[in-house]
Amino acid sequence: MTTTKSNTYFWQGNQACAEGAIAAGCRFFAGYPITPASEIAAHMAKRLPQVGGIAIQMEDELASVGVAIGASWAGAKAMTATSGPGFSLMQEFIGYAFITETPCVIVDAQRAGPSTGQATKCGQGDVMQSRWGTHGDYSAIVLSPNSVEEMFTLTVRAFNLAEEYRTPVILLADETIAHMREQITVPSSDSVNVINRRKPRAGDKAFFGLEEVPPMPAVGEGFNVAVTGSTHDEYGIRFTADPLVHKKLVERLNNKIRNHVEEISDFEDYNIEGCQIALLVYGCTSRAIYEAVEKAEAKGIKIGYIRLKTIWPFPEKLVRKLAEKAEKIIVPEMNLGQICYEVERVANGLAEVIPLNKIGGGELITPEELLAKILREAEKNE
Amino acid sequence: MSEAFSVRKYLRDLKLPFCPGCGIFTLMDAFLRSIHELGHEDLKDFVFCSGIGCSSWICSPYFVADSIHTPHGRSIPVATGIKLVHPSLNVVVFGGDGDIVGIGMSHFIHAARRNLDILVIMVNNMIYGMTGGQVAPTTPFKTKTATTPYGSFEEPLDATRLAVTAGACYSARWTTAHPNELKESIKKALRMKGFRFIEVVSQCPTAYGRRAGFKNVGEILKWLKENAVSIGQAEKLSEKELEKRVVVGQFVERKRPTVVENVYAVIKEAQVNDTKS
Numbered sequence: 001m002t003t004t005k006s007n008t009y010f011w012q013g014n015q016a017c018a019e020g021a022i023a024a025g026c027r028f029f030a031g032y033p034i035t036p037a038s039e040i041a042a043h044m045a046k047r048l049p050q051v052g053g054i055a056i057q058m059e060d061e062l063a064s065v066g067v068a069i070g071a072s073w074a075g076a077k078a079m080t081a082t083s084g085p086g087f088s089l090m091q092e093f094i095g096y097a098f099i100t101e102t103p104c105v106i107v108d109a110q111r112a113g114p115s116t117g118q119a120t121k122c123g124q125g126d127v128m129q130s131r132w133g134t135h136g137d138y139s140a141i142v143l144s145p146n147s148v149e150e151m152f153t154l155t156v157r158a159f160n161l162a163e164e165y166r167t168p169v170i171l172l173a174d175e176t177i178a179h180m181r182e183q184i185t186v187p188s189s190d191s192v193n194v195i196n197r198r199k200p201r202a203g204d205k206a207f208f209g210l211e212e213v214p215p216m217p218a219v220g221e222g223f224n225v226a227v228t229g230s231t232h233d234e235y236g237i238r239f240t241a242d243p244l245v246h247k248k249l250v251e252r253l254n255n256k257i258r259n260h261v262e263e264i265s266d267f268e269d270y271n272i273e274g275c276q277i278a279l280l281v282y283g284c285t286s287r288a289i290y291e292a293v294e295k296a297e298a299k300g301i302k303i304g305y306i307r308l309k310t311i312w313p314f315p316e317k318l319v320r321k322l323a324e325k326a327e328k329i330i331v332p333e334m335n336l337g338q339i340c341y342e343v344e345r346v347a348n349g350l351a352e353v354i355p356l357n358k359i360g361g362g363e364l365i366t367p368e369e370l371l372a373k374i375l376r377e378a379e380k381n382e
Numbered sequence: 383m384s385e386a387f388s389v390r391k392y393l394r395d396l397k398l399p400f401c402p403g404c405g406i407f408t409l410m411d412a413f414l415r416s417i418h419e420l421g422h423e424d425l426k427d428f429v430f431c432s433g434i435g436c437s438s439w440i441c442s443p444y445f446v447a448d449s450i451h452t453p454h455g456r457s458i459p460v461a462t463g464i465k466l467v468h469p470s471l472n473v474v475v476f477g478g479d480g481d482i483v484g485i486g487m488s489h490f491i492h493a494a495r496r497n498l499d500i501l502v503i504m505v506n507n508m509i510y511g512m513t514g515g516q517v518a519p520t521t522p523f524k525t526k527t528a529t530t531p532y533g534s535f536e537e538p539l540d541a542t543r544l545a546v547t548a549g550a551c552y553s554a555r556w557t558t559a560h561p562n563e564l565k566e567s568i569k570k571a572l573r574m575k576g577f578r579f580i581e582v583v584s585q586c587p588t589a590y591g592r593r594a595g596f597k598n599v600g601e602i603l604k605w606l607k608e609n610a611v612s613i614g615q616a617e618k619l620s621e622k623e624l625e626k627r628v629v630v631g632q633f634v635e636r637k638r639p640t641v642v643e644n645v646y647a648v649i650k651e652a653q654v655n656d657t658k659s
Contacts (some may be wrong), residue, residue: 028463028466028467030463049648049649049651049652049653050652050653050655050656052649052653053649054466054467054645054649056462056466056645058459058462058492059488059489059492060488062456062459062489063456063458063459063462063488063489063492064459066452066456066459066460066462066463066489067459067460067462067463067466068463069452069459069460069463070431070450070459070460070461070462070463070464070465070466070467071463071464071466071467072463073450073460073463073464074463074464074466074467074468074471075467075468076467078463092453092456093453093456096452096453096456218468219429219448219450219464219468219471220426220429220448220468220470220471222426223448224446224447224448225448225449226442226443226448226449226451227449227450227451228442228443228450228451229451229452229453230451236443237396237443238442238443238451
């Protein structure tokens with residue numbers, strides 16, 4: 001780590017992610033090499049042993065997330081990091097972490113897919129996969145950083161949400177945010193808000209129900225905890241056929257997230273009340289909006305935006321409010337349209353939803369392209 | 383061994399789900415007898431991991447212990463995380479042949495290679511039993527199964543020898559027709575360090591036995607007993623003579639530094655260097 005007297009550094013996004021994890025109390029990392037996430041593994045391999053933690057490279061991404069889940073049940077805060085192809089492999093264990101209520105953080109630094117695609121180039125094609133990637137009924141918490149600083153702060157938040165809700169949390173970064181370097185001011189360790197999982201008291205037996213988020217023991221603490229990816233009752237006992245046990249478990253697992261959308265949601269907004277044209281943005285694509293908005297305003301266009309830092313659970317109330325105010329919502333994405341359909345569903349005709357898509361070569365949507373789109377849509381209005 | 387052995391004290395008060403005549407009962411008995419004979423009054427120093435399949439239900443949730451029942455084939459990665467973070471716990475993996483050397487093969491080889499300090503007990507019933515008797519990587523050549531109605535056209539895998547090649551500190555094979563030898567093997571493995579592997583060739587009367595032409599469990603056990611050949615004797619036999627024989631015994635016993643020791647040495651070193659700089 002480059003050390004200066006102040007807490008200001010010039011870091012790569014992946015390094016900021018690794019340091020954010022350590023600040024949040026992460027002491028276990030496992031990964032498998034993949035562009036553009038490998039620097040997280042390299043940084044963790046260097047830094048974690050210095051703070052008494054473990055970093056290990058596993059045989060594949062299945063094992064990487066599996067070993068993190070094992071570490072979590074042994075009481076450690078654990079993380080893995082990957083990109084699209086590895087994220088696909090991890091889906092099996094993501095569902096397992098969800099049903100077993102295992103806190104852990106999975107970083108997906110997106111690249112252009114499908115499959116190997118353009119391995120070193122930026123994309124935002126994993127947005128729906130981050131929500132629906134594993135099978136069955138589940139709810140995901142997915143955060144979307146748009147700067148090196150947010151690679152730090154949102155990684156901390158990912159751990160806090162994982163611990164608070166006892167669920168896997170996905171940090172959905174992208175190649176641009178992961179690889180770029182920016183100035184970052186790191187908060188001192190005592191000013192970082194760190195949340196830890198609630199531990200059971202002596203005699204507690206229900207670690208999978210009775211409460212919305214039950215307490216979580218670690219193995220070796222004498223609680224005889226039975227963890228299973230099969231449907232189970234409050235005590236971890238498998239019920240593979242009882243309809244009520246399944247309904248009760250799966251509804252609680254989903255509701256513990258769906259009933260707390262407002263607490264989980266984090267966003268930046270501007271001029272929602274007074275806008276005619278709105279932008280709904282997230283991740284690297286959102287970096288183009290500031291210049292575009294300034295120039296659009298200079299031309300007299302009433303413009304506002306919402307930048308989502310939490311993509312999932314989708315903040316329906318917030319986006320509906322935007323649709324009530326704006327006539328048009330432009331949704332720029334580095335994919336062929338993913339979040340725009342969610343916006344359209346929530347807007348439900350209240351505002352026109354206009355996708356702005358760009359893929360290939362990792363080329364970002366530029367402020368000029370965004371401004372041109374805004375001007376075209378404003379002209380149509382006149 | 384102050385009090386008489388009873389499986390009851392190690393088991394939750396739940397009905398076991400296994401078919402009558404299943405080899406798993408013999409293994410459960412041998413394992414818990416080993417625990418008892420080694421002087422463990424309970425299982426609090428153990429953590430059990432298992433995947434998907436009949437034998438993954440041995441420990442989950444029936445043992446009064448911490449047990450983690452993972453996705454199919456993924457027990458070893460989860461066991462790896464637990465053992466690395468909590469080295470003082472004895473981590474034991476139970477799994478079937480499909481779980482450990484089918485879908486989970488890569489994790490099995492790598493755990494042996496890195497010498498992860500765990501005991502893996504693999505029940506080899508030569509079939510996918512829970513799903514209705516499909517061909518497994520361990521199914522003998524020409525065996526009829528649900529998915530090889532004309533007989534298996536692939537050669538089976540020798541998991542015990544694979545463990546030796548991959549670097550295991552202990553690798554042994556016994557059958558459910560050798561309960562005493564099996565128990566002694568488990569006791570020995572539990573006292574050792576490093577990656578330890580025991581293959582238990584076992585009967586599945588429901589999905590394998592009847593397809594292979596056995597009339598009852600007794601016939602399968604008799605076949606296992608009669609066709610078992612010790613590793614010493616096997617060396618004197620030709621490949622032809624070893625066809626359809628089950629080679630039993632201890633295949634390797636050795637000492638190697640474990641990944642757990644090595645990881646903690648790295649942490650110590652990194653902290654010393656960090657203090658220096």
